[in-house]
Amino acid sequence: MKKRVMSRLILLISVLFLSSQSGHAFELNGFADVSFTKSTDGADEFRKGDFAFGALDLYLAQTMDDIDILVELVVEEGDVLDLERITLGYTFSDALKLRAGRFHTPLGFWNTSYHHGVQLQPTIDRPHFLRFEDDGGILPVHVIGAYVSGRADTAVGAIEYGAMLGNGPRITSEDGVVNVLHPNNISDNNNSKAIAFNAAISPSAIEGLKIGLSGHIAEIESDATVTSGIVDTLDQMIIGVALTYSIGNIQLASEYFSIQDSDNSTATDEDFTSNAYYGLITYTLLDKYVPYLMYENISVKEDDPYFISLGTVDTREMIAGLRYNINYRSAVKGEYRRIIDMGDLDWNEYALQWTLAF
């Protein structure tokens, strides 16, 4: 596996080198991070105190004869190479842009603002419910499809919108042990396409405020290897509300998602509504020091087959942290995490992370 990763990286670097000899030189950029996490007790994976290199995130973007291309490759855990994003795009006007490929689902604020480069996000990790599919995330944060978006200045403020059509996700078994969402990269496993939308307004009356609404509708099936949860198919509707507000050195961000699952199996034929939300407050001092506080909550409706398949449990977590910006490319973050409740367990974690953009 490592040989395959290395050969692909060498291929990528060769392509970049050859491109530099042609008229369209791609500039390779990336992110890297190293972290240390220690949990005090509980059944936590970090109880021994673990150093870990995070993701090596390589990306390139270029506009060639008015066609935009963006590619993001991530090496995770040393031997997993994922093509996280690849999009082709064309900008007709500020009010109409078309993108096609694999991209982040236009759901809420965090998922469209922060991708894999952790240097950009204020905290060490994403909120639990917004984690990537293969990290145990519960929302379809990646999608393969087409996306139109745009922005317009109006009398009441700047309005942004987006609408997407793509493959819906499925639930599959990873290593035969853990079930995860899968974005169906190559083909859809049913006839129903997933649709998503988002709309946001930055009202001119309140500078620094942005309010958004987003949604995602899909039919979800699970692979035959998944033995728990979804029996037949499940219709899912996700509705999200996001709010960000900057006032002086203070930044607030909060998102709430309602996840409604309708089980189509003849055995149950039930509806379930679960929800997840987080609130984050940061304060920027001298452009260098950014203390932050985040609270996250996931409330799962009992017997919801979707969450049974994914093994998701009720979760409450409080994080207090400090980010120190060494310069505009690099930062060190330190966090104390209080896992108040995760499946009736509770424990503490301490984490450090050093990140770099290059």
Added chain:
Amino acid sequence: MNNMMRWGVAVGVMVLLLWGNAYAMARELAIVANKDFPSNAVTAARVKEIYLGEKMTEGGVKIKPMEHHDEVLKKRFIEKVMGSSIDGYKAYWIKKFFQEGITPPTNKASSADVLQSVAQTSGGIGYVWADEVKGDGVKVLLKVEVGN
């Protein structure tokens, strides 16, 4: 004229001379665009949107912003027009480039390069010192006083 009045006149003349000298030395920065650019004038707020990659088209023409390599001029532009620090501006573009794949303004080595590229590029827009603007292929959309 008594001594008090003479001193008053002398101090007044000195203040006027110093103010005039300072005014004479205050430099202006010019936002220039290709002569076929759909607008003949822009506001500083619009320039900021363009250089943040928020506004990408104007009247059906794709805007192609260009950056000046000269550190002094670039610093004045970023601080006075963009209202940001150099590091804040660079950090913004790392984020924007990564998030949306929008490429940052292209760097040009000198004012002559900026003027030449803007003149030759449909939708081209750039900034130079106002007293360096020359050539038929560009037009000035905005002048901004950026201090000494």
